[in-house]
Amino acid sequence: MKRWKLKRKGALIMCAICLTVASVGLLLLCFVGCDTIDIKGVTATYSGQNHSAPISDCNRQCSCEIGLFLPVCGSDGNTYLSSCFAGCKTNSKDVGRNNDQNYTNCACIPGNSTVTSGACELSKCPHLLIPVVVLEAIVVFFGAMTTTPVMMIVFRTVPAEDKSAGIGVSAFMVRVAGFIPSRMIVAAIVDHTCLYWSDEMCAENGYCKIYDNTAMRKLMFGFLFLIQLISAVAIALAFVFERRERRRIVI
Known part of the structure; x- marks a missing residue:
């Protein structure tokens, strides 16, 4: 941002581009992977x-x-x-x-x-390991690149006297709307895609021995894609409000 001297509009465009690349990567990851061994x-x-x-x-x-x-x-x-x-x-x-x-x-x-x-086969597609790792690295990289622009938008939008409160509210919403429910949803996805549970005497279900790889991949990356989609909607709304504010200042 410092090199390109991005202002609020430029920061929003950067976020939109990064979210688009990350979303495309997540969609590809939904369909690229190994099936569960027979x-x-x-x-x-x-x-x-x-x-x-x-x-x-x-x-x-x-x-x-x-x-x-x-x-x-x-x-x-x-x-x-x-x-x-x-x-x-x-x-x-x-x-x-x-x-x-x-x-x-x-x-x-x-x-x-x-x-x-020992099992007859450990994986149906070992050749996909490197492409999937590279694709996940691209998704993580572009997803992380939105962090700084979002913070700069907050700094340049909230009045000086309210910056501390704005940062606090932003951090609070990230934890309440992001960290807490996401862990429960991911745990539910993991349990839902289990095909074969162990039978432990001290536990209700024991722990999972075999997962449905295809269902877990689609649900997990589909959930992450949904989060990216919500973020994209928020960026679009911020872009609309930013344009209205610039027009109001000009008038």
Whole structure:
């Protein structure tokens, strides 16, 4: 602002440009990301099931612990919540693989059924890591660039005798309308997108083991986009009032 010698109108235009760039970035982030990995009984169905559920006919007799998450990779290429949910009846250690557990005779896997410790895949799109990080960095950078212009607008708009009160009211509104509700909304989004909860005896729901990546991405970045949209409306209103004031001064 000092280099370009921006006044109130210039500061408002700068805020509008930065908010536009950040908003476009947030919209792109809503659609750029990885889907949740396929896990039988959570995001994928067992054979003969109409909907995803951990308990199926092939593991019903195993009395598996609901909430347990020790992922294993089956010989069929599918990931299961645990060897129990794969219907495995025997196990042994594979010395060649860092003493990982191998399980055999798994009722939920056809043919020569075996599973090994660990999920079959950790991510569906590791190639998107760098583009997403760069895009998020751009959003954060342009979002942060509005801080100084907004403060300068307050300084140059509020009368000198009311500047302290203006800064206090601005800080109060940021915390009341921003920090407090946003934490609750983000927490609600995180809980809402949980697909599989642990079963802890001392907690009502335990904690989340598996999230719906697509739903969380769209809800989280959609919420941030909504905040940017509200900010853009406020900047537009400030621009309108600034033009009216300049016309009144000229007249």
